[in-house]
Amino acid sequence: MKYIIFGGDGFCGWPTSLHLAAIGHEILIVDNLSRRKIDDKLNSNSLTKITSPEERVKVAQKIVGDISFVELDISTEPDRLRKLIRNFQPDVVVQFAEQRAAPYSMLGDSERRYTVDNNISGTHNICSALIDEMPSCHLIHLGTMGVYGYSKAFGAIPEGYLNVKINETKKDVDILYPANPGSVYHLTKCLDQLIFQFYAKNWGLRITDLHQGIVWGVNTDQTIKDEALVNRFDYDGIYGTVLNRFLSQAANGFPLSVYGTGGQSRAFIHISDTARCIELASKSTQYSEGNVQIYNQVSEVKSVLDLAKIVSEKFGVEYELIQNPRNELAHNELQVSNYGLRSLGFEPITLSDGLLEDVKTIASCTSERFLRENVLTSPKWR
Amino acid sequence: MKYIIFGGDGFCGWPTSLHLAAIGHEILIVDNLSRRKIDDKLNSNSLTKITSPEERVKVAQKIVGDISFVELDISTEPDRLRKLIRNFQPDVVVQFAEQRAAPYSMLGDSERRYTVDNNISGTHNICSALIDEMPSCHLIHLGTMGVYGYSKAFGAIPEGYLNVKINETKKDVDILYPANPGSVYHLTKCLDQLIFQFYAKNWGLRITDLHQGIVWGVNTDQTIKDEALVNRFDYDGIYGTVLNRFLSQAANGFPLSVYGTGGQSRAFIHISDTARCIELASKSTQYSEGNVQIYNQVSEVKSVLDLAKIVSEKFGVEYELIQNPRNELAHNELQVSNYGLRSLGFEPITLSDGLLEDVKTIASCTSERFLRENVLTSPKWR
Secondary structure (H helix, E strand, O other): OEEEEEOOOOOOHHHHHHHHHHOOOEEEEEEOOHHHHHHHHHOOOOOOOOOOHHHHHHHHHHHOOOEEEEEOOOOOOHHHHHHHHHHHOOOEEEEOOOOOOHHHHOOOHHHHHHHHHHHHHHHHHHHHHHHHHOOOOEEEEEEEHHHHOOOOOOOOEOOOEEEEEEOOOOEEEEEEOOOOOOOHHHHHHHHHHHHHHHHHHHHOOEEEEEEEOEEEOOOOOOHHHOHHHOOOOOOOOOOOOHHHHHHHHHHOOOOEEEEOOOEOEEEEEEHHHHHHHHHHHHHOOOOOOOOOEEEEEOOEEEEHHHHHHHHHHHHOOOEEEEOOOOOOOOEOOOOEOOHHHHHOOOOOOOHHHHHHHHHHHHHHOOHHHOOHHHOOOOOOOO | OEEEEEOOOOOOHHHHHHHHHHOOOEEEEEEOOHHHHHHHHHOOOOOOOOOOHHHHHHHHHHHOOOEEEEEOOOOOOHHHHHHHHHHHOOOEEEEOOOOOOHHHHOOOHHHHHHHHHHHHHHHHHHHHHHHHHOOOOEEEEEEEHHHHOOOOOOOOEOOOEEEEEEOOOOEEEEEEOOOOOOOHHHHHHHHHHHHHHHHHHHHOOEEEEEEEOEEEOOOOOOHHHOHHHOOOOOOOOOOOOHHHHHHHHHHOOOOEEEEOOOEOEEEEEEHHHHHHHHHHHHHOOOOOOOOOEEEEEOOEEEEHHHHHHHHHHHHOOOEEEEOOOOOOOOEOOOOEOOHHHHHOOOOOOOHHHHHHHHHHHHHHOOHHHOOHHHOOOOOOOO
C-alpha cells in the first residue's frame, strides 16, 4: 500500500515509516522539520546523534525499503499539500505532524499559538484536501490519552465513546468521551476529535484516531540496522517523556526527578509498539461509515512513582520528589481499555521486556550530549 | 466600561457597538473588513446601502457615543492584537469576528480552510493575549444554537451543559452538551467551546458563550438615527439568514424559497435583541470561576414552513418548496431553554412585533440592489 507519513522525521513518525517500509509498503515522508528547528530555539538536543533527513532516508532506501521524503508544511502550504495527495494517491495517510509536547505548548503566548495554529490547521488541511482529492483514503491520526483527562468522574476509560443515560429522556446513548485536556497541546487533540467527527459524518471520510499513551524507548528493529537510522531521543523537560527522562538520568548517574508526589497514573507504550499499532490500525476492517474509529494505543498503566522505583532499583540511582510544574491531580487512579488493538493482534511490549536494551543505547551515547540543565526546563502551568 | 468589539463592522457587531455606545460605554471596533471583501468575491451585496467603516464611525461618534475603529486581523496579526489589548485595557471584549455563514464554509476547500483558520486562530489569539495582557477582562463570544445539533436524542436543549448518568459508575454529572455541528462553520463554534473550557479551567479567564439563534431584522433604535448608520442586510443564499431571505423576496414580490419540507425547527432572535443580550451578559454576576457561562440567546422557536406561512400571509406572496442543499433532518422538534438571559431581564421581541417595521426598510431599498439570482446561491453540503 501507499502511505504518506506526515511528521515522518519525528520520534514516532520515523520508526513507523521504517517499520511500514520494511514490511513492503511504499512510504512518502512529509515533514516541515519543525522539531529539529525547535531544538535550535530551545537549545535542546537529541541524546542520540540523528542524521539529516536526506541522509537517513537515503540509507533507509538502501537497506530497509521504499521511502522518500518531501519537506512541506501542511499547515501553511495547503495548495502544495493538495497537489502532493493528488499526485501520490495514498491508500493511507498517517498524521504525526502535530506539535507534540504539552510543556512546549505551555511556555508562553507564541508557543500556545503555534501549537493551536499548526495542529488544527494542519490536521484540518489534510481532511479538507482528502475529501476532494482522495476520498477513499484512510486517515490515521495520533491522538493522546490526555483527551480523556485523568479524573475518576467517568469510571474506567473506554475507547473514545462513553455510554451514558440522558437524565431527561432516560435514554442510553454513546457520546464522544467528554474532553478534559490538561494543556494547550492536549486541547488541540480534543479539537481534532470534533473535526474528525464532522468529516466522517458529512463526507464519510474514513478516520482512525489512536489515543496513545506516553511513549518510551528509542530503538526498533529497523532503527538499529545502521547508525544513520537511529531514532531521536529527547530527555529534556520540554520534549522528553517521563520514563525517557528517568532513563537518561539513570544512564548518566543522576537522581530521577519525580514531579509532585509521583501519584499520577499514566498509560505507557514502547516506541516499537507505536509503529506496530499503526500497521494494525491500517489493516483493520472494524469500521462503520460515518463514525470515527477510536482505539487506545497503550500497553500498561503505571504511576510515575512506580516508574521511578523500577528504574531506581534496576540502575542503582536515587529518585527525588520535586515541585510539580504542571496543573494536574497529585494522585489519580487509571483503568484503560485497549481491547480494540488487542482484538487486532496487538501484543504489547511491557516495561520489564524492553528496559535494558534501551538503556544500553542511551548509556552508550557520549555523556557530553547529555546536558543536565536541560532536564528540568518545564514551564509552570500557571 | 471599555469594550473592544471584534467584528464590530458586521451585521451583529455594528448595532451592538452602537447600542453599547448609546448607553455610555467606550467602544473600540476592531475589524479586518473581511465581510465586505467577501461581498466582492461572491458578487453579493447588502440590500441596504452601508457606508464605509470610517464614515459610519464618524457619524456614530457625533450622534451616538464614544466609538472608534481600528482595522486589524486578529487571526493573522496576533502581535498587534496583544499591543492593542495592552494599550486599551478593555473591561469586556466581544468576539463577533468569526466567519459566520454555514453555506460559505461549505463552498469548497479554501472556504472550509478560511473558516477554520480564521475562527479558531482568531478566537484562540484573543484568549492567549488576554491571559497575559488583561487577565481580568470578560470575554463574551457569539456561539450558535447549531453546536447542539437538532436531533431529539438528548431531549430539550439546556444552556450549554447536559445532565447525564454515567452508566458504569451510576453517577450524575453535568457535561458540556455533546457537539453535533451541521457545517464547518458550526464545527468551529464547537471547537471554540473546548478552547474556552480550557482557558477558564487553567487560567480562570472569565468567559460567556452566547449560543445565538438565527438572527433576523435589520434596524435597531440606533441604526435608524441617520442614513450613514444603517445596518447591512444580507439576503443571498450564502449570508442571508432564512427569515431575511423571505422578507427580501416578499418585499420584491417573489415567492419564498423554502428548503426541503420546511419542517426544520430553528430558534430565532431579532437583531435589536442581539445587542441588548450582549449588554445583559456583560452586566451579569452569574459566574463561577473556572466555568464558562453559557446562555442560549434566542427568542422563539418556529419551523421554516411556519415562517414562510407568516410572511406569505402578511405580504400576499406565495412560497415554494425547493430541494434542500443542506445535509440536515427534514423534520425536527426543538425545545430550547433561554432561562439564563430571561433571569437577567431579557424580554424578547417576537416575530409579530418587529416584522412590519423591518419590511418597510427592506421595501424602501431600491429594487436594483436586489439581485434575484443571488437568493439561491447556497452550495450543496455534499
